[in-house]
Amino acid sequence: MANIQQVAKHAGVSVATVSRVLTGKNKVTAKTKQKVEEAIQYLNYEPSMLGRNLRNSESRIVLILIPTISNPFYFEIIKGIENMALSQNYSILLCETDSKPEKEEIYFDLVRKKMADGIISMDPAVNVETLKELSENYPIIQCSEYGGGIGIPYVTIDSEEASYRAVKHLIQIGHRKIALMNSDEKFLYARERRMGYERALQENGIPLNKDYIFYTQELGFEPGQLTMKKILQLEDRPTAVFAVSDLLAIGALKEINAAGLHVPGDVAVVGFDKIDFSNMTNPALTTVAQPMYKMGTVAARMLIEKIQGKTVDSVVLGHELVIRESTTG
Amino acid sequence: MANIQQVAKHAGVSVATVSRVLTGKNKVTAKTKQKVEEAIQYLNYEPSMLGRNLRNSESRIVLILIPTISNPFYFEIIKGIENMALSQNYSILLCETDSKPEKEEIYFDLVRKKMADGIISMDPAVNVETLKELSENYPIIQCSEYGGGIGIPYVTIDSEEASYRAVKHLIQIGHRKIALMNSDEKFLYARERRMGYERALQENGIPLNKDYIFYTQELGFEPGQLTMKKILQLEDRPTAVFAVSDLLAIGALKEINAAGLHVPGDVAVVGFDKIDFSNMTNPALTTVAQPMYKMGTVAARMLIEKIQGKTVDSVVLGHELVIRESTTG
DNA sequence: GATAAAAATGTAATCGATTTCATTTCGAAT
DNA sequence: ATTCGAAATGAAATCGATTACATTTTTATC
Numbered sequence A, B: 001m002a003n004i005q006q007v008a009k010h011a012g013v014s015v016a017t018v019s020r021v022l023t024g025k026n027k028v029t030a031k032t033k034q035k036v037e038e039a040i041q042y043l044n045y046e047p048s049m050l051g052r053n054l055r056n057s058e059s060r061i062v063l064i065l066i067p068t069i070s071n072p073f074y075f076e077i078i079k080g081i082e083n084m085a086l087s088q089n090y091s092i093l094l095c096e097t098d099s100k101p102e103k104e105e106i107y108f109d110l111v112r113k114k115m116a117d118g119i120i121s122m123d124p125a126v127n128v129e130t131l132k133e134l135s136e137n138y139p140i141i142q143c144s145e146y147g148g149g150i151g152i153p154y155v156t157i158d159s160e161e162a163s164y165r166a167v168k169h170l171i172q173i174g175h176r177k178i179a180l181m182n183s184d185e186k187f188l189y190a191r192e193r194r195m196g197y198e199r200a201l202q203e204n205g206i207p208l209n210k211d212y213i214f215y216t217q218e219l220g221f222e223p224g225q226l227t228m229k230k231i232l233q234l235e236d237r238p239t240a241v242f243a244v245s246d247l248l249a250i251g252a253l254k255e256i257n258a259a260g261l262h263v264p265g266d267v268a269v270v271g272f273d274k275i276d277f278s279n280m281t282n283p284a285l286t287t288v289a290q291p292m293y294k295m296g297t298v299a300a301r302m303l304i305e306k307i308q309g310k311t312v313d314s315v316v317l318g319h320e321l322v323i324r325e326s327t328t329g
Numbered sequence C: 001g002a003t004a005a006a007a008a009t010g011t012a013a014t015c016g017a018t019t020t021c022a023t024t025t026c027g028a029a030t
Numbered sequence D: 001a002t003t004c005g006a007a008a009t010g011a012a013a014t015c016g017a018t019t020a021c022a023t024t025t026t027t028a029t030c
Helices: A004-011 A015-023 A030-043 A049-056 A073-087 A101-112 A128-135 A159-172 A188-203 A221-232 A246-258 A292-307 B004-011 B015-023 B030-043 B049-056 B073-087 B101-112 B128-135 B159-172 B188-203 B221-232 B246-258 B292-307
Strands: A061-066 A091-096 A118-121 A140-143 A154-157 A178-183 A213-216 A240-243 A268-273 A286-289 A315-317 A320-322 B061-066 B091-096 B118-121 B140-143 B154-157 B178-183 B213-216 B240-243 B268-273 B286-289 B315-317 B320-322
Touching (some): A004 A030, A049 B049, A061 A073, A061 A292, A073 A091, A101 A118, A128 A140, A159 A178, A159 A188, A159 A240, A159 A286, A178 A188, A178 A246, A188 A213, A221 A240, A240 A246, A292 A315, B061 B073, B073 B292, B091 B101, B101 B128, B159 B320, B178 B188, B178 B221, B221 B246, B240 B246, B246 B268, B292 B315
Parallel strands (some): A118 A140, A178 A240, B061 B118, B118 B140, B178 B240, B240 B268
8 A cells, every 4th residue: 555655755765765776776775775675564565566667668468369268279388478478577468369350459459558568469360460550569479370471570380391290190100091171271370281281192192182171160179070070971081180280180089989980990080289188088199299388488588579679580499290099099 | 659648739638638538437529529539540549558557546457366277177267257357348367376376476466566456366276364365455256266264255156065966966877886086175175075975975875985085186187097097996996986177087087998998887987167178078078067157257247346345245156967978878 | 798507628636656867975085 | 174976865757647626618597
């Protein structure tokens, strides 16, 4: 309840001196410092961020834009962001857009109104126009998903290569009829992953079968189930499925089981992301691991540097294929 | 970049008038209102929350304390909180304590420093002493988990009753050897759920077998696996397991499968929470549904009312047993 | 058209910190 | 003891909004 004025009065010094003790970056005598600290103690004083933030024209809050909190893919990234942010005295505002422009707009307003110092966008469905416009005045970093060529720094992995390796793994263990369960190609990562898929087939002399490529609107469990149902109805049934997200793959697993078939005996399945749950299914899922925690810390560091006025470069991180029971049961 | 002064100057009015147009709660002529709005448009003005918040002595941010973001149990609750908060122009700061006092303290400091207007605590491991002390000066609501008798309003379900019903269901379908996979009894909900378990046994004339009660340190997948391993090694093996969280139950499922046994044929499993993933496993999990979204909205409304100075009462919400394949395969 | 009441607008204080610039205090050198 | 320079401290402006109170303008009434 006490403010800096009262502390100053109680300590018999000016507010400037109290502030100097608080921030610690100007010199004060040991003696006055002690007087001030005693007053702070006595009055149970806590400096208000409201005053400080106004004066410093900053909020020390960064905004994280995610499509939905329900996809565990974002967990580790968020943890990475949070820990890095915390170490630099920033807090994070987690914003779920549900891929709706209205909600997105609410959060964009938060940075326009100085409630947040910058944005880490992980929403593939983000309005790129608005984001670009915003990025001219406010620090923004794209994480994981990114719109290319709009001049906003990003941190991501090489989706094409990751996809290529996943499909190559399936080919190496003997599969030639491989379905791709992709997401809408309006997303860059979806286009890249299809390209990796095609390159792997091509390099191994497997002709591309358009009937084996499926698109889903969302990366969830139900779309995975539904799509798998369609795949199982194909006349020339694939012996393997590569899904571009673990949730899709888990939906596929469930559907395959429901159809009385066996994974990987009848159909092998590969996912993408290595979310925690990919290890809890039966069988455990072969999947492409993204360095999610690292992506988070890197994105946070990039954003904070941008807030500080530095220029930052985009970063492409490595990935890893994790082979488990769903391909080698 | 423009501030209220410049808008006032450009519109040829005083800052007070501009502010009146902004807040909309005082009267201004249609004509001056238009002048001001034109100036706002022209200058691309966005009112700064920093100034407003200082003047109003509020941050319009609420803090959510969770032990870990990795447990999907919190998803729906968070969504509920967020939507209610958003509708009242509040934003949410999601704070992961990892059940560590140091991190908890960082976040408590945020409210002491006026960075947040209040707290919704969902962390069972929270330091009750500190929380109580804090609650004397700042609005706090406990959600889902709560320390009883410390005078902080809470929203929760009747854990004893929920547990009773889950075990009763197992008894009704013929089980008499039922293990309880509980969490540490330092948590109130753990004690309550054990009581419900015991009551169900007692009412059905089944003697309590202490060897069938297990405690885990955390509510995750691995503890579920480990504990299930122990259960399977019992000489007189139970035919059913009631786990106090879905993650524990999913760990149990995996372990039972790994042992070459069948669910529910050899061992039936019941979980708790009805997280999304409880429906994705094979078989799908019977579980106790908590009204999570509702808990979130109620908790948020309670907190906002408390922030506004009203007194609020604790709330106990209903629950529902969702019977699926893991008990009636 | 004069007057009073009501409505609209303006002036200036305020929220609580930081920081520039001015002033005082202190210590060292002569 | 005096003087000078450096170090410590203080006074006051500042960040950008809101609002109590004062003042002006409008409207209604006779």
